[in-house]
Amino acid sequence: MAAINVPLRGATRVAPPSTLQRIGAQAVLRGLTGLAALASFMIIFVMLFFLIVYAWPAIRFNGIQFFTSPIWNIGNQYGSGTIVRNGYVGEPGAAFGALVFIYGSAVTALLTMVVAVPLSLMVALSLVYRVPRMIRPLANALVELMAGVPSVVYGLWGMVVLVPWIGQKLAPWVTAHLGFVPFLGGASGSGNGLAASVFILSLMVIPIMVATTRDVILAQSNTYFEASMALGSTSWQAMVRAVLPSVRKGIIASVLLAFGRALGETMAVLMVCGAAINSFPENVFSPINTIAAVIVSQLESALTDASGMAQRSLAELACVLFIITLIVNIVARGIMRGADRAEGR
Amino acid sequence: MAKALTGTSPKTYISHTWWALSVACLVAVVGVLFFIFAFVIARGVPALKPEIFFTPTHGIAGGLSNAIAGTFLLVFTGLVIVILVGLGTAIWTVEFAAPWAQRVIRFMVDVLVGIPSIVVGYFLYVALVEIAGWGFSLIAGALALAIFMLPYVVRAADVALTNVPGALKEGAVALGARPAMVISSINLPYALPGILTGVLVATGIGLGETAPLIYTAGWSNYLPQVALTHSPVGYLTYVVWTYISQPFEASHQLAYAAAALLMIFVFLTNLLARSFVEYKLGKSQAR
Numbered sequence: 001m002a003a004i005n006v007p008l009r010g011a012t013r014v015a016p017p018s019t020l021q022r023i024g025a026q027a028v029l030r031g032l033t034g035l036a037a038l039a040s041f042m043i044i045f046v047m048l049f050f051l052i053v054y055a056w057p058a059i060r061f062n063g064i065q066f067f068t069s070p071i072w073n074i075g076n077q078y079g080s081g082t083i084v085r086n087g088y089v090g091e092p093g094a095a096f097g098a099l100v101f102i103y104g105s106a107v108t109a110l111l112t113m114v115v116a117v118p119l120s121l122m123v124a125l126s127l128v129y130r131v132p133r134m135i136r137p138l139a140n141a142l143v144e145l146m147a148g149v150p151s152v153v154y155g156l157w158g159m160v161v162l163v164p165w166i167g168q169k170l171a172p173w174v175t176a177h178l179g180f181v182p183f184l185g186g187a188s189g190s191g192n193g194l195a196a197s198v199f200i201l202s203l204m205v206i207p208i209m210v211a212t213t214r215d216v217i218l219a220q221s222n223t224y225f226e227a228s229m230a231l232g233s234t235s236w237q238a239m240v241r242a243v244l245p246s247v248r249k250g251i252i253a254s255v256l257l258a259f260g261r262a263l264g265e266t267m268a269v270l271m272v273c274g275a276a277i278n279s280f281p282e283n284v285f286s287p288i289n290t291i292a293a294v295i296v297s298q299l300e301s302a303l304t305d306a307s308g309m310a311q312r313s314l315a316e317l318a319c320v321l322f323i324i325t326l327i328v329n330i331v332a333r334g335i336m337r338g339a340d341r342a343e344g345r
Numbered sequence: 346m347a348k349a350l351t352g353t354s355p356k357t358y359i360s361h362t363w364w365a366l367s368v369a370c371l372v373a374v375v376g377v378l379f380f381i382f383a384f385v386i387a388r389g390v391p392a393l394k395p396e397i398f399f400t401p402t403h404g405i406a407g408g409l410s411n412a413i414a415g416t417f418l419l420v421f422t423g424l425v426i427v428i429l430v431g432l433g434t435a436i437w438t439v440e441f442a443a444p445w446a447q448r449v450i451r452f453m454v455d456v457l458v459g460i461p462s463i464v465v466g467y468f469l470y471v472a473l474v475e476i477a478g479w480g481f482s483l484i485a486g487a488l489a490l491a492i493f494m495l496p497y498v499v500r501a502a503d504v505a506l507t508n509v510p511g512a513l514k515e516g517a518v519a520l521g522a523r524p525a526m527v528i529s530s531i532n533l534p535y536a537l538p539g540i541l542t543g544v545l546v547a548t549g550i551g552l553g554e555t556a557p558l559i560y561t562a563g564w565s566n567y568l569p570q571v572a573l574t575h576s577p578v579g580y581l582t583y584v585v586w587t588y589i590s591q592p593f594e595a596s597h598q599l600a601y602a603a604a605a606l607l608m609i610f611v612f613l614t615n616l617l618a619r620s621f622v623e624y625k626l627g628k629s630q631a632r
Contacts, residue, residue, distance in 0.1 A: 025523055034441065126364070149608065332459075
């Protein structure tokens with residue numbers, strides 16, 4: 001640091017702040033920043049509490065049917081004879097069963113993991129061990145850029161390129177030639193559906209999983225790899241039997257985070273899923289719907305329900321999605337923290 | 346060296362085959378993603394005619410000036426909120442919090458990243474648009490974006506502030522600086538590149554969000570008004586989502602143009618963020 005020049009001539013001596021001022025400034029700073037921290041801390045609880053309170057009439061009205069019935073019907077607002085269940089009123093014929101959407105979310109997210117996890121591991125391994133050092137920064141930048149591409153852009157490509165290709169080429173061929181395999185036979189559909197959703201979701205979660213897997217492998221020292229090689233394994237065996245098990249926790253956490261992301265992804269799925277209502281998929285090309293997508297696509301019709309029960313049922317759906325993703329994320333972060341601590345990071 | 350030890354036994358071939366397969370996976374994934382980008386750019390850039398920057402959308406066609414202005418206004422307002430709250434959170438966490446409180450805050454902020462965007466959108470729709478009666482509005486949309494951007498800003502600021510050398514702070518205190526002064530003239534300037542990187546990453550996130558905006562910011566065919574409430578705002582992602590489903594070529598052109606613009610904006614913020622990281626790395630290596 002440069003020498004401190006104390007001006008001797010013409011310097012006005014500033015009175016030192018009184019103790020009160022000193023405590024005051026610090027208390028204000030502490031209070032304001034503490035308030036900000038409290039806000040970030042409270043967001044999740046406030047959202048959860050608010051949604052549950054708002055959805056409460058629907059939770060009581062729908063009961064267990066919400067999880068067991070595949071029929072979603074906002075009822076007939078011009079009909080007579082409103083339904084009263086547990087003291088809460090719904091339109092005539094109203095039934096809010098979310099099984100189709102819950103099933104759709106679970107199946108798309110699980111299938112996405114089946115496709116994306118092996119692919120991401122392979123990509124991460126080749127990125128760490130096989131991509132030449134020269135072009136590695138470029139490859140890393142590309143991975144990060146991919147993770148940042150807006151989901152509507154993926155959705156746009158899905159609608160314009162992927163869905164027509166599945167509907168006109170892939171699905172007719174697969175149903176004709178591989179129809180004997182369960183879930184591959186039957187109607188080939190328009191291309192909107194489970195297969196398109198899984199394809200798009202996989203593309204969206206792979207960059208994220210690759211980035212985390214790459215980071216945990218790079219953070220691990222090379223000892224395991226070298227020790228395994230010294231014992232006579234091939235580089236692939238060293239990788240699969242020594243290095244990957246040593247970063248197991250980090251990988252599990254990244255898979256869970258990607259699973260949560262696949263469950264919560266809205267726009268891209270909405271644009272290619274086919275928006276199924278009241279029907280389960282017959283094969284991998286059938287239209288489906290997910291909790292996240294249905295909240296967007298059903299809100300406008302829910303607003304026409306004068307009893308408000310449709311809108312509150314959507315809030316119940318949001319609660320279900322929120323709680324599931326919250327659990328997945330908390331478990332994933334817990335594992336990650338545990339892994340960090342175990343490895344002394 | 347592996348070859349020298351193991352000769353050409355079958356397991357060497359198996360190893361080579363697996364590595365080849367993993368490189369093939371890399372090429373396939375990068376190829377498909379590259380194809381997507383190339384497609385969006387190839388369709389979108391020709392659609393970016395100069396007049397769309399000056400004409401608002403109307404009906405199924407027109408320009409994108411309202412959506413571009415709205416996107417920037419939403420992200421900017423969201424950033425103002427998120428920088429205030431996020432920086433405050435990070436300062437409190439690093440400077441004032443007890444170790445257990447630090448752990449709790451960091452954990453909650455990490456968990457916040459995984460909250461589905463539509464849940465936040467629906468929550469704010471019911472709470473602000475309906476119950477508070479603010480209608481589709483700038484403030485509701487900006488708050489939705491702020492909730493998404495918050496973890497990125499807090500995390501970056503947290504790391505940057507934690508890395509401020511203790512000796513610098515102690516030196517300032519020894520010279521008689523008060524805590525507020527230490528934070529404003531030592532911690533924040535030192536941590537600025539890190540914080541800016543977080544802000545830029547958050548900007549990229551905010552630019553690309555759709556689901557939380559549909560039912561908070563709404564949509565408007567007009568340039569955004571200077572009003573926090575009761576005035577819907579248009580944004581680019583909405584154009585991509587809705588105009589591509591219209592049966593008109595003119596609206597498809599707008600959707601492609603909006604998608605290309607989004608990609609370009611996201612790419613630029615990403616590039617800027619990286620250059621900050623490199624600037625920071627360069628500085629620390631020079632020392």
